[in-house]
Amino acid sequence: MPEGAAATADGTPTTDPELAVMPLPLGGAKGSGMSLAFELLTSVLVGAPIFAAFHSDDPQGREHRQNALLIALDPAAFGDPSAFTAAVDETLATLKQLPPADDAEGVLYPGERSAAVAEGRGAKGIPVAPKVWRELTEAAGKFGLTPPEPVPTA
Secondary structure, X not given: OOOOOEEOOOOOEEOOOOOOOEEXXXXXXXXXXXXXXXXXXXXXXXXXXXHHHHOOOOHXXXXXXXXXXXXXXXXXXXXXXXXXXXXXXXHHHHHHOOOOOOOOOOOOOOOHHHHHHHHHHHHHOOOOOHHHHHHHXXXXXXXXXXXXXXXXXX
16 A cells, blocks of 8 residues: 555554555645545534544444535625636636646546536437346336337447
């Protein structure tokens, strides 16, 4: 394991996968600070703390839980919305001009790949494995439904 990836039960960093019991935050001290901020916003604020429960003496604290927090911000509350939009466009254009990693076709920003997949599937349909299609067709037949005709893939 690489340095800084995991720690032992007593919190000592380790590169030995046999001794590793917990991952360490990416990015060192800054990553640790970001992890703490995310923990406070996404679990403590919504009333379901994960970190403290995980490290408590209560065995139920180690059970998996899922938390989420949605924050909506109005850019107009911070200034001119068109100036914000222009700055976002400039930032993304600058990002797209950076040199891509080896073997990458380009630099993508978060959500760009999934948006392209959604657009492609909206235009060409959603690929479904033959076994899954058979199961769906059989299930539809049990309910007297006629599934749409599949579009052959090229």
